[in-house]
Amino acid sequence: MTSRIVTLTALALAMLATPAVAKDKDKAKAEAVPTESIVIPTPPSGKGQILFFRPGGTGFAVGCSVNENGQKISSLGAGRYFIMVATPGRHEYTVKSEAKDTLALNVEDGETQYASCKIKMGIMVGRPDIRPSTRDDFLKTKKLKMVDADDMGPGEGALRPDQLAAAVPAPQAK
């Protein structure tokens, strides 16, 4: 009986949340750009960076917020990406919904690494799965949109859109 109530409550909540999430998904899809046209800036001096991305697909209603040391760095909706600047060394990132998943990476000075989040099947709701990725996998994801500034958390490091624009050199006039 209890499990039935829990299931019905979860379904009701999911139905309530779906229109807003679907709207965000449509927005991300409409404003997404081909990944090959995304310019990745050089990390600031003495820093490295990680590009977190989440291909579209199933589980778009499930969040994949990336956290470090218990602080949210950024949400990561379906079809979104963000760039995290970090000090060289080992960093541990977690994503959490019904279950928690962790990934540790070794950030290197002056280098860009990649990590992706996918939603896998869970008992009640999907579970985020964060894993190391590659530039090739990033490019295989046809289109992505950067996470909006207001979806980034208090944790430091995620480049806001204006910071990214400032970090990327303007194209040279012909």
Next chain:
Amino acid sequence: MAQAEAPSKTSEMVPTAPSASVCADCVAIPKLTPVRIEVLTDLGSRLSKTGEMFPIKLAYPIMIDGRIIVPAGAMGMGEVIFAKGSGGGGAGGELVLAARYVDVGSKRVRLRSLQLNVNGKSRIDSANAMGIASAAAPGLALVALFMKGKQSVVPAGTIADAKTAEDIAFTRDEIAAVAAAMPTPMAQGAPAPAIATVPVAQQVSQEKGK
């Protein structure tokens, strides 16, 4: 927005190696000099533990101006930064590795930028598709939930690229002493080829999750 200004191709600026400071009677290996290392033990997403160290050795000598400065065979250590076995829902195993150093005589050459992060094949998409199909056949949901991705395995003997982490100088006496101490055929061998003799993708095997 940066995206609007983006050129047609992805561009990622690669740091250039700064020139090493050279002392009076020594040869310097500059920071970010490419090196090729060999993993000396079996590693895997299920086999290895996060934080454990593993033995490596220099697979090819480090040469500066055509001269061997560090012979092949110099022993060192790497570190398992992260290891996670494959899991339910089709998640593949994950293995993140780092090269830390090789010892050369009394000196330690610190390493970085190991190109050897290995993911076991993910079956999340297959499990999710099965989950959707379970609307028609409910039994499939249970199969999908317990479906595992593949483990990642790096067998002993795997060759991978890394870089030196800092400028380091050797006196001519140190170079001579190290060369004399390591008279292996490989130590006197040719420099590392531009392309790995066996691509990492072929060296690294996938093991079905258990």
